[in-house]
Structure formats: C-alpha cells, structure tokens
Amino acid sequence: MAIPLGRPSTPPKPWLTDNYRRYLESDEWRAVRSGALERARHRCARCGSTDDLHVHHVSYTRLGYERPDDLTVLCAACHELEHRRRDRERLDARRLDGWASKRWGENWASYVDIERASVEFEDWLERRGD
Numbered sequence: 292m293a294i295p296l297g298r299p300s301t302p303p304k305p306w307l308t309d310n311y312r313r314y315l316e317s318d319e320w321r322a323v324r325s326g327a328l329e330r331a332r333h334r335c336a337r338c339g340s341t342d343d344l345h346v347h348h349v350s351y352t353r354l355g356y357e358r359p360d361d362l363t364v365l366c367a368a369c370h371e372l373e374h375r376r377r378d379r380e381r382l383d384a385r386r387l388d389g390w391a392s393k394r395w396g397e398n399w400a401s402y403v404d405i406e407r408a409s410v411e412f413e414d415w416l417e418r419r420g421d
C-alpha cells in the first residue's frame with residue numbers, strides 16, 4: 292500500500308471544481324490537450340489502445356500552465372482505473388491521518404516522521420488483518 296507523503300489537504304476531487312471544468316472548455320486547454328496527444332502518438336500510455344483517449348493530469352499543481360510531464364494520455368478504461376487508484380490512495384492517507392491523530396494527537400505530522408507513521412500504520416493494519 293502506497294501512502295502519499297504529507298497530510299491530505301487538497302480538496303478530494305479537484306478535477307471537479309468549477310474552475311477546472313471551465314478550464315477544460317477553454318482554447319488553452321484544447322491546445323495543451325492536442326500537444327499531449329501528439330507527444331503520446333495518440334496511444335494510451337498504459338495499454339497502447341488508440342480508442343477513446345483522455346488526457347489525464349498526473350499533477351494539478353500547474354493547472355493552466357502544465358508541463359509535458361504533468362499530463363499523460365490514457366484510454367477511457369485506464370483513466371477510470373487511474374482515478375480509482377488515486378481515490379484509494381487519498382482514502383489511505385485519510386485513514387493514516389485518523390489513526391496517527393488518535394495515537395500522537397492532532398498535530399502528529401509536525402513531530403512524527405511520516406515514513407515512520409506509515410510503517411507503523413501498515414504494521415497495525417496487518418496485525419488486524421485488513
């Protein structure tokens with residue numbers, strides 16, 4: 292189980308905010324999108340499919356001025372899987388936060404090493420057979 296570093300602080304679904312939706316209808320995005328598709332030679336980065344391609348944000352931090360690495364081309368099926376994986380990771384991060392808060396207090400992240408907390412949390416999950 293991979294736990295992203297840092298506490299979960301971003302909104303749970305940034306790709307569904309109004310600004311983001313508006314951005315996806317803009318000419319800027321259309322240009323960025325077709326650039327990404329061309330770089331990927333119109334193939335899914337996962338499975339190589341050429342059907343129903345989506346341009347997926349690996350990172351939302353440079354929304355509106357994406358670098359090539361911030362985007363990847365995925366077919367509809369791989370895209371859906373990728374978002375499910377992301378949701379799961381976020382859920383894991385929230386569970387870690389809840390567990391660690393109970394153990395070390397609300398501000399645990401400022402004095403407990405996140406790697407150590409993750410390892411202990413995973414040990415704990417394994418012991419209870421989750």
Ligand SMILES: [Zn+2]
Pocket residue numbers: 346347348370374
């Ligand atoms: Zn996506």
Ligand SMILES: [Zn+2]
Pocket residue numbers: 335336337338339340365366367368369370
């Ligand atoms: Zn695919």
